[in-house]
Amino acid sequence: MSAGLFGLLDDIAALARLAAASIDDVGAAAAKATAKSAGVVIDDTAVTPQYVHGIAAEREIPIVKKIAIGSLRNKLLFILPAAMLLSQFLPSALPVLLILGGTYLAFEGAEKVWEHLTHHDDLVGDLETVEHTPEEEKKLISGAVRTDFILSTEIMVIALDSVKDESFVSRLAIMVVVAIAITIGVYGVVGAIVKMDDAGLALSQRRSPAVQKFGRGLVAAMPKLLSGLSTVGIVAMLWVGGHILLINVAELGWWEWPYDTVHHWEEEVHHALEHAGGVLKAVAGTVAWLVNTAASAVVGLLVGAVVAVVMHLLPHREGAEAH
Numbered sequence: 001m002s003a004g005l006f007g008l009l010d011d012i013a014a015l016a017r018l019a020a021a022s023i024d025d026v027g028a029a030a031a032k033a034t035a036k037s038a039g040v041v042i043d044d045t046a047v048t049p050q051y052v053h054g055i056a057a058e059r060e061i062p063i064v065k066k067i068a069i070g071s072l073r074n075k076l077l078f079i080l081p082a083a084m085l086l087s088q089f090l091p092s093a094l095p096v097l098l099i100l101g102g103t104y105l106a107f108e109g110a111e112k113v114w115e116h117l118t119h120h121d122d123l124v125g126d127l128e129t130v131e132h133t134p135e136e137e138k139k140l141i142s143g144a145v146r147t148d149f150i151l152s153t154e155i156m157v158i159a160l161d162s163v164k165d166e167s168f169v170s171r172l173a174i175m176v177v178v179a180i181a182i183t184i185g186v187y188g189v190v191g192a193i194v195k196m197d198d199a200g201l202a203l204s205q206r207r208s209p210a211v212q213k214f215g216r217g218l219v220a221a222m223p224k225l226l227s228g229l230s231t232v233g234i235v236a237m238l239w240v241g242g243h244i245l246l247i248n249v250a251e252l253g254w255w256e257w258p259y260d261t262v263h264h265w266e267e268e269v270h271h272a273l274e275h276a277g278g279v280l281k282a283v284a285g286t287v288a289w290l291v292n293t294a295a296s297a298v299v300g301l302l303v304g305a306v307v308a309v310v311m312h313l314l315p316h317r318e319g320a321e322a323h
Contacts, residue, residue: 041155045186049193049229060194063141068187070145071152075179079149079156084175087160088168094161095248101154102244102300103307109237110304116234155182158244193229197222239293242300262295 055063086093159178163171200218203211250259266288273284 041182041186045189045229049190049226055194057198059137060198061191063137064187064191064194066141067144067148068183068190070141071148071187072179072183074145074149074152075156075183076176079153080172080175080179083156083160084168084172087164087171091164094157094164095252097157098154098161098244098248099252101150101157102241102248103303104150105154105237105241106245106300106304107241107307107311108304109234109241110301110308112230112234112237113301114308154240154244193225196225235297238297238300238304240296240300241304242296242298243293245303246296246299258299262292262299265295266292 083094086097156175156179160171160175163174166174197219200215200220200222203215204219206212206215246259246262250256269291270284270288273280273287275281
C-alpha cells in the first residue's frame with residue numbers, strides 16, 4: 001500500500017511539474033504575443049488620456065477605471081471568442097482582419113497628421129477643468145470604450161497571430177493572460193499620467209524647496225507630456241498600420257514587392273553597420289529596426305492619406321449626386 005501511495009505521490013509531483021512548465025510556457029508565450037502588439041499598446045496608452053483631459057480631478061480615476069473595465073469586457077467577451085473561432089475554423093481570415101485593422105490605423109494616423117498640419121487638433125489645449133453631467137460622463141466613457149474596441153481588436157489579433165501554431169487550449173490561456181496583462185498595464189499607466197499634475201500640485205505645497213520645485217515641474221510638464229503622447233500615438237498608428245499591411249499583404253501573396261524591399265533595406269543596413277565594427281556594430285540591430293519602422297510609417301502614411309482622401313470625397317460625391 002505504501003508503494004502505491006508513493007507511486008501516487010510521484011504521479012502528482014510529475015503532474016505538478018508539468019502544470020508548472022505549462023504555466024511558464026503560457027507566460028513566455030503571452031510575453032511574446034504582447035511584445036508583438038507593442039505598437040498598438042503604445043497607441044492605446046497614448047490615446048486614452050485625452051478622454052480624461054480637463055475632467056475634474058476626483059472623477060479622473062473613476063472614469064479611467066470604467067474605461068478599463070469596458071476594455072477588458074471588449075477583449076474577453078467579444079473580441080477573444082470571435083478571434084478564437086476564426087483562428088480555429090477560418091485561420092485564413094486573420095491576415096485579412098489584420099489588413100483591415102492596419103488600414104484603419106493608417107487612416108487614423110493620416111487624419112491626425114492632417115489635423116496637426118492644419119491646426120485643427122485640440123488634443124492638448126489648456127488645462128481648464130470642465131464639469132460633466134452624469135450623462136455627459138457616460139457618453140465620454142462610451143466613446144473611449146468604442147475607440148478602445150478597435151485598438152483592442154488589433155492588439156488581440158496581432159497577439160493571436162503570433163501564437164497561431166499553439167493548441168486551442170494553449171492559445172486560449174495565452175490570450176486571456178494577454179488581455180488581462182495589457183489592460184492592467186495600459187490603464188495603470190494612463191491612471192499615473194492623468195494624476196501626474198495632481199501629484200505635482202500636492203508636492204508643490206510641501207515644506208521642502210526641492211520637493212516643491214519637483215512638484216511644480218510635474219505640473220508644468222503635464223501639457224508637454226500630453227502633447228508628446230499625442231505625437232507618439234500618431235507615429236505608432238502609422239508605423240503599426242504600415243507594418244501590418246506590409247507583412248500581411250505579402251503573406252497573402254497579393255503584393256510581395258513592398259515587404260521584400262523594406263526587408264532588403266533593413267538587412268543591408270544591418271550588414272553594413274556590423275561590418276563597420278566598433279560602436280556602429282553595437283547599434284546595427286537598432287538602426288536596422290529604425291529603418292524598417294520608418295519605411296513602415298511612410299507606407300502607413302501613404303495608405304492612410306489615400307483612404308482619408310476617399311473618405312472625405314465620398315460625402316461630397318453623394319451630395320453632388322443628390323443635386
